[in-house]
Amino acid sequence: MKNITILGSTGSIGTNALEVIRQKRDEFNVVAISGHTNYKLVIEQIKEFNPKYVSIGTEEGYKVIKKEFPELNLFLGREGLKKLGQLDETDIILTAVSGVIGIEATVEAIKKGKRIALANKETMVAGGVYIRKLLKEYKDAEIIPVDSEHSALFQSLLAGKKENVKNLIITASGGSFRGKKRDELKNITVEDALKHPKWSMGKKITIDSSTLVNKGLEVIEAHELFEIDYDKIKVVVHPQSIVHSLVEYEDNAMIAQLGATDMKLPIQLAFTYPERESSKALDTLDLMKVGALTFEEPDMETFKGLSLAYKAGRIGGTMTTVFNAANEIAVELFMKEKIKFLEIYDVIEKAMENHIPKEIDSLETILEADEKTRQWVYENFGK
Structure with missing residues (x-):
């Protein structure tokens, strides 16, 4: 037990x-x-x-x-x-x-x-x-x-050695506004942003998905979890959300984890690993009903959350703390209709520009950077 x-x-x-x-x-x-x-x-x-x-x-x-x-x-x-x-x-x-x-x-x-x-x-x-x-x-x-993408990477990494990894490939649904350009996003409402095409999630993470900030957070998390360089972490848009992520090895083999859009599988695996167990709680994937699987390049110019995450990650130190904190408050302000959808990116970018990163040597360093960023965003955008 x-x-x-x-x-x-x-x-x-x-x-x-x-x-x-x-x-x-x-x-x-x-x-x-x-x-x-x-x-x-x-x-x-x-x-x-x-x-x-x-x-x-x-x-x-x-x-x-x-x-x-x-x-x-x-x-x-x-x-x-x-x-x-x-x-x-x-x-x-x-x-x-x-x-x-x-x-x-x-x-x-x-x-x-x-x-x-x-x-x-x-x-x-x-x-x-x-x-x-x-x-x-x-x-x-x-x-x-437990995140579906990182669970998929965790499982796929069991197929080889870390030193033989060529790329980690994180899949993204594309969120609520896949295919749209900046001009089409100027007057997006909170209600619009909360209409995710595939996943049923909380409000904050659904909006993060619509901005691709969520995928940026996942890139940083993958770097930290698996200690893989940012140049070896890629994102592809996969609207069907069946391939949860892939690992490409040096021999060009790609190992992927597929499954139904159901979070119970990665949750149970985290509870039972290294064992895999059957359960009535788990949904099955019927490949005959899936049909075609498609993959696209992410639009990092329109959805700047992803490019800003790479930038924060490569700078390192407390800059990723700032990226996360600024986004949290920006989403909060957007949901309160104090800023527009595209201004979420402006908040993150300006908070990063305002911050001088420090090396993370303690929990206090993290919490201090987080609190100062939140306060700065509130003071500059929350009125």
């Missing part, structure tokens, strides 16, 4: 993870969960899975949950997430919260020698150098990626 902690149990990754666990109650036990504002769903999950520890993001939610479950070990906010990362009982911690708020819990879990099923790309984007340093220090800890 493996004890699982789920950070972000009310989001799409968290609820998919609980469905995986629901089908394998004899193998997995939910020891802890966290939610942000959706305390009503957290209460339902407490009733079904009976976790020993819970963290909630709001004081209102804390009061309601405490009243209904007075004996529960209940925590609040950012400090609560950190405490869940420190639990000795946990075997695997799924980090599925959005934003840099997940970094501290991941750091604590690494220090405890746990397996981290990582679905929070900001952890590696904002602090990958520091995380890799910790993993070398705490050798019992490991990260198994």
